[in-house]
Amino acid sequence: MQQTWAIISLTWKAALRFRLIWVLAVLLVLCVVGLPLIIKDDGTARGLTQILMTYTLSAITAILGLATIWLSCGTLARDVEECQMQMVATKPIHRWQIWLGKWLGIMGLNAALLALAGGTVYGMVLFRSSKLSEKQREILYREVLIGRASVKEAVRDLEPQVEEVFQKEAPQRLTADEMQDKKLIEGFKAQIREAYKAREQIIRPGYMREWKLNVPAAQGFATNHIVVLRVKFMSASGGSQSYPTIWEVGKPESPNQVRATKMLTTDTFHEFPIPANTFEKDGTLTVRLTNPSQNNVPLLAPLEEGLEVLYRESSFILNFVRGLAIIFCWFGLLAALGLTAASFMSFSMAAFACIGLLIVVMSGGILKEVIKDRTLFGRGGHEEAQTEVVWTKVKEGVDVVMIGVYGVLLGVIQAVEDYSPIESLSSGRSITWGQLAKAYGLMWLLFGGVCSTVGIITFTRRELATAQSKV
Amino acid sequence: MTAIETLNRGSGGQPSTETVISVRGLVKVFKDFWGRPKARAVDNVSFDVRRGEIFGLLGPNGSGKSTTIKMLLGLLHPTKGHIEVFGKSPRDVATKSRIGYLPEESYLYRYLNCHETLDFFGNLFQLPDGERQKRAEQLLEMVGLNQTRTRVVGEFSKGMQRRIGLAQALINDPDLVILDEPTAGLDPIGCREVKDLILALAQRGKTVILSSHLLADVEDLCDRVVIYYGGKIQADGTLKELLTERDSMRITTPPLSQETMQRVLEVIRKDVAEDKIHVDNPTQNLESYFLGVVQRARAAGETSGATSGHHVAAYLQSGGEGKSPSQADKMLERLAAPQAVATPTISNQTAPAAPAVDATKLAALTQSQPPLQSVPTSTTELKIDLSKANEKLSGMLGGDKK
Numbered sequence A: 001m002q003q004t005w006a007i008i009s010l011t012w013k014a015a016l017r018f019r020l021i022w023v024l025a026v027l028l029v030l031c032v033v034g035l036p037l038i039i040k041d042d043g044t045a046r047g048l049t050q051i052l053m054t055y056t057l058s059a060i061t062a063i064l065g066l067a068t069i070w071l072s073c074g075t076l077a078r079d080v081e082e083c084q085m086q087m088v089a090t091k092p093i094h095r096w097q098i099w100l101g102k103w104l105g106i107m108g109l110n111a112a113l114l115a116l117a118g119g120t121v122y123g124m125v126l127f128r129s130s131k132l133s134e135k136q137r138e139i140l141y142r143e144v145l146i147g148r149a150s151v152k153e154a155v156r157d158l159e160p161q162v163e164e165v166f167q168k169e170a171p172q173r174l175t176a177d178e179m180q181d182k183k184l185i186e187g188f189k190a191q192i193r194e195a196y197k198a199r200e201q202i203i204r205p206g207y208m209r210e211w212k213l214n215v216p217a218a219q220g221f222a223t224n225h226i227v228v229l230r231v232k233f234m235s236a237s238g239g240s241q242s243y244p245t246i247w248e249v250g251k252p253e254s255p256n257q258v259r260a261t262k263m264l265t266t267d268t269f270h271e272f273p274i275p276a277n278t279f280e281k282d283g284t285l286t287v288r289l290t291n292p293s294q295n296n297v298p299l300l301a302p303l304e305e306g307l308e309v310l311y312r313e314s315s316f317i318l319n320f321v322r323g324l325a326i327i328f329c330w331f332g333l334l335a336a337l338g339l340t341a342a343s344f345m346s347f348s349m350a351a352f353a354c355i356g357l358l359i360v361v362m363s364g365g366i367l368k369e370v371i372k373d374r375t376l377f378g379r380g381g382h383e384e385a386q387t388e389v390v391w392t393k394v395k396e397g398v399d400v401v402m403i404g405v406y407g408v409l410l411g412v413i414q415a416v417e418d419y420s421p422i423e424s425l426s427s428g429r430s431i432t433w434g435q436l437a438k439a440y441g442l443m444w445l446l447f448g449g450v451c452s453t454v455g456i457i458t459f460t461r462r463e464l465a466t467a468q469s470k471v
Numbered sequence B: 001m002t003a004i005e006t007l008n009r010g011s012g013g014q015p016s017t018e019t020v021i022s023v024r025g026l027v028k029v030f031k032d033f034w035g036r037p038k039a040r041a042v043d044n045v046s047f048d049v050r051r052g053e054i055f056g057l058l059g060p061n062g063s064g065k066s067t068t069i070k071m072l073l074g075l076l077h078p079t080k081g082h083i084e085v086f087g088k089s090p091r092d093v094a095t096k097s098r099i100g101y102l103p104e105e106s107y108l109y110r111y112l113n114c115h116e117t118l119d120f121f122g123n124l125f126q127l128p129d130g131e132r133q134k135r136a137e138q139l140l141e142m143v144g145l146n147q148t149r150t151r152v153v154g155e156f157s158k159g160m161q162r163r164i165g166l167a168q169a170l171i172n173d174p175d176l177v178i179l180d181e182p183t184a185g186l187d188p189i190g191c192r193e194v195k196d197l198i199l200a201l202a203q204r205g206k207t208v209i210l211s212s213h214l215l216a217d218v219e220d221l222c223d224r225v226v227i228y229y230g231g232k233i234q235a236d237g238t239l240k241e242l243l244t245e246r247d248s249m250r251i252t253t254p255p256l257s258q259e260t261m262q263r264v265l266e267v268i269r270k271d272v273a274e275d276k277i278h279v280d281n282p283t284q285n286l287e288s289y290f291l292g293v294v295q296r297a298r299a300a301g302e303t304s305g306a307t308s309g310h311h312v313a314a315y316l317q318s319g320g321e322g323k324s325p326s327q328a329d330k331m332l333e334r335l336a337a338p339q340a341v342a343t344p345t346i347s348n349q350t351a352p353a354a355p356a357v358d359a360t361k362l363a364a365l366t367q368s369q370p371p372l373q374s375v376p377t378s379t380t381e382l383k384i385d386l387s388k389a390n391e392k393l394s395g396m397l398g399g400d401k402k
């Protein structure tokens, strides 16, 4: 422990004496204070959040993330290249202790810098919010500066219906041969499924759609507990227009039911508060949306994001800290990645490789498409010429390898999407302890564990004196 | 310390038979990125180092000394061959606590100051707080850097960095000290002090391995040497075995009267042909002369560079195995009182002035016949001709250029 601690404090001293940490600190504070000055917000709560939370937190993550990679590659690779490692590794300290000490040192710096930057963001939000209008400030505290849990309607299982229709229709529409074709059958079922989904979504003029949501936590709500409906719908005529909609929330015929007509625009999210006493005793909430007949156009409430209930679960500060903790979790993985790369590469190589990998993961959208399609080259038609058969085989070979590699990346990309706290923070959604634990479990224990095991083993077996000093 | 004293010490039966390091058939081939052999740095080297001896790796630049040392420390892995250090693999972490290592160059953290540097390495050895502080103080005092403790090591001159490197190699009170060219970059006083320190360590029962291309270093210090050239061992053995010229001898006396001299020569001429007899005045070598001058100048005052070191750190003194306490204490006394260093060195260290043969032939070198013990008077000292030794080694190594 004394030895590991010596390495940790050495890492800190290096960062302090090379003034790196001061440069970073100034950069971060400038970013948090300066960015909102350059980009004027529009005086609304949402505009303010967009800039203060989304932009600045993203900038902080980017700066610290790059710095983490740079530092972690540098602290190990430089020590090897400049031969100081020869002095350290000939002392009675295990190589894994050196490695771990470096990691802990970097994470200590990250913790300090993240706390500084996070504190400044928090301060800025409070400060700037005091300049908003009364109404906007209320929105801010209801929609952003809060940790809200989200509940959606349980997904209805369509499969029994799909199967039923298929059994009824298939014998009439498909030949015996076609009944053997699995692909064809799947396609047929998919069509039926889509038809059902469409029917679920559509609300014709003069009709009503009812949601039943279950929020067990609602049993403990006080009457002034913050509860918000978040809704989105489209119109069959497309485009972005406003329509009157009738909302009824609460058990029908109950005195607590509320009813309102709202002019809402299609294709955007709307949030409006509802009284906490609209929940029934067992936590059930009934929401009805009526498409008034004068609209003359069907409305579509998407299955996935049509309606959502958000309610206060924790304070903003707690949520904010948990959000930063997830960002910190990411840095831990980056630091392990950097150290691992530096365990067998030179500084420049290691930094280049890590940043390259980071870019690939960040641009994960394209990658995801590729993997979904299961091919790089796209699916060709069936009528390929003979000469193309060989080429097809090559393509298939490449595809198999690449998809394997991408498969691993996909896991990471999925994690990036699942654990992006900035989005949650700027929409006032709570990051639960469970999510936090999962993030650390996945990223530190699983990815980080594998990564650092590889790094430590390579570093332990490595010859440390092959580099000649360039003095 | 004179050559003769070194030899005597070496032959004094001090080194035990216990083997500290054993190297068998060691080969190191450096490969390039594609695994193609690039350089055969060490080629089939075998040797043993016994406890308590000062073992020298002598060889010109690039002959594979540092590569051998790095393999002893587990920094490089042998291509072939077997190494045992204290009976363990060189990669064993626990045995590292018994080893002190000074690399060929001062690979120090440039942003730490001397005190932090020693503190850092002390922590790696898991020394408790108080002990670490104490040793750091004493070591800085010993290597003469206690006045520059708050300056960062990056600003130091090469010699000053070397001193810190040496201090860090001793912070764990090691049983085995491995020094790669310990005197490189040091001023003559520093060299002398380092050499004396090495001798003091050996007196305390520590095993010392040092590499050097400087013949004088090796000659002054080592009990046994291996001589490297092109990665292979070209010669090995005790210095005495390697250097004694069995076919000549030399007698040194205070100035004799013309008459006595004539009589002595008379006797010698009976056995030896006139042209085989060589008479001259002994001269100091430059090292001892230089040291004398500096000692006198030191009274004059301060320097902004490294001061010369003083006391051997107390904890190093106490670790003695009590081989020959009286001699060891004498050594420490000398280190504690620097001005004492010069005197014995000047009076003892001699080298013949070039060819100028005094016509009166005041001294003579006889052929090997009379054994050492039979040198008649107590005022007559036997000297081994250092310049001859240098010539001989130089011959073997083909000079120490490159």
Ligand SMILES: Nc1ncnc2c1ncn2[C@@H]1O[C@H](COP(=O)(O)OP(=O)(O)O)[C@@H](O)[C@H]1O
Pocket (backbone or CB within 6 Å): A465, A466, A467, A468, B030, B038, B039, B040, B041, B059, B060, B061, B062, B063, B064, B065, B066, B067, B068
């Ligand atoms: N990391 C390395 N890569 C390639 N060649 C090396 C490396 N280290 C040393 N050598 C070569 O091995 C030989 C021995 O070097 P070294 O052991 O440093 O010599 P010295 O006796 O001066 O200490 C030299 O020819 C040197 O060029």
Ligand SMILES: [Mg+2]
Pocket (backbone or CB within 6 Å): B062, B065, B066, B067, B104, B180, B181
């Ligand atoms: Mg060398």
